[in-house]
Amino acid sequence: MSGYILRRGGQSLVALMALLVLVFFLSRLTGNPTDLYMPMDASLDQREAFATKHGFNDPLYVQFGTYLVNIAKFDFGDSIFQGRPAMQAALEAFPVTLRLALITMVLALGLSVLIGSLAAYRPGGLFDRVASLLTISSASTPDFWLAIVGILIFSVTLGWLPTSGTGTFWHWLLPIGVLLVRPLGLLTQVVRMSMISALAAPYVKTARAKGAPKRRVVFVHALRNSMLSVITVAGDQAAALINGAVVVETVFGWPGIGNLMIAAIKQRDFAVLQACILVTAVAIFLMNILIDFAYSRLDPRIRG
């Protein structure tokens, strides 16, 4: 088992490095940030001094070398815009996004297992047909539009929920509701499909024949085996969840990592962008390891 996880971890590490290289050179292509940060009437000498101070005058490969050496020393550069260590800004924003993503994922998993199992129990039944229509709609809803319609209904018209910001419990409802829609629909579909095949398996018939209660057969015997594919898809959804978080954080004005990254791209704040991407990629990397671990716990064939 440890060999399997080690190999998977190594692969992800290579992917992580490739990503860092890619983003470093891509962001450098957007141009020299000096002109963006210096005032219009700054003299050439002042511009030169600014560029030299932040290392924008060095050749790209030198900049990249310095970047790698600094990473090894856990120095991720300073944000030009905010005037403080870039990693500090990224780590401040990340927990906000993480909490949003975690709550959404837990809710999506729980609800999809419930809805998917019930739909699989009688395929083609009324509940199943309603559920599958809902899952198709959820995979087809633009999240940014749903956020705006949510604000329109619950904030502007009814006045029940705040339009943006963080703070109280009420601030969480709309963002989580919007973020939940996509993964919930997809996971419900996966649960339903794998539950239908699990419920048709011989061991389920055996369990029924020996008189195990229906509920136990569905939620214990069949579900345990269905969870394998559900966990895989849930893992793939983690990256997609960050996509959603970018949009949701933009609409609701959340101080999360998605918002920070969009700002960093527009401000050419390279250090912050790289720090954010590093944090996000490491988080996804850790989660993949967790998923592999869960996988090997659930499926004894992988442990060997």
Place this chain on the structure above:
Amino acid sequence: MKLTNAFALLRRDKLAFVAAIYLVVVVVLAIIGPELFGKTATAINLRARNLPSFDLNQGWEYYLGSDSLGRSVLARIMVGARNTIGIAFGSVIASLCIGGAIGIVAGLSRGALGNIIVRSVDVIMSFPSLLLALIVLYVLGTDPVNIIVVLAITRLPVYIRTARAEVLEIRERAFVSAARVMGASGFHIAIRHIVPLVLPTLLIIAALDFAYVMLAESALSFLGMGVQPPDVTWGLMVAEGRAYINVAWWLSFWPGLAIMLTAIAANLLASWFRLAADPTLAAGRKLADAAHA
């Protein structure tokens, strides 16, 4: 499968039939919309500013309301269809062709090339596609061609993985070995023996992917990294209307609804197509029956 039979089968599934009709209307608008309604969509009418929806006093074009310049929302939606549908369609075709080709190569190669391709796919997969697209578009500029390329790249992994998995299985079959023994080149085997078997699966994925890509394009437009004004897309219209959400809800609502309905219709039709094309499933048998009838 004759076209008329497919149509007869489509008539039997009411939801899929309605979805197909809706999509035909949208595609027709995408093709001729800007020529028919381009003038109406850009006409500024200061006497008809901020008209609410469902008001027919100013003429049919103001049925869905108008913006702060008095431009008709309905006409702008009809004109915006071309960019929205065109970009999504272009991306799907591009990722289908390129991803399919790369995947077939990866499946046929027995050396390091296949491994490198699989690892590169993992890199693309392991990172939020929207963020990569935002960075790349910021670098390259938001030209429609760039948007198509970027969206296609983010969807490549799906096609590469599927094509490779299919090829790995097909290449071990007897007819491929036979062709190889008879001296067929790798290229000939790929074109004559592999592609015809892989293509149907890839086409179904492409159909299912269309809605996803359209939503991604809309999200890019919404975040300001898609098509730029004065061009219109539905995502851009939602973004522009956001500032007026307190006073003119219709500016954001209708274009967003157009996106959602189109995506639902595309997904419904794609699922119908998947069932109808699969001979092992009940609907497929019906299709076969219809073909023989």
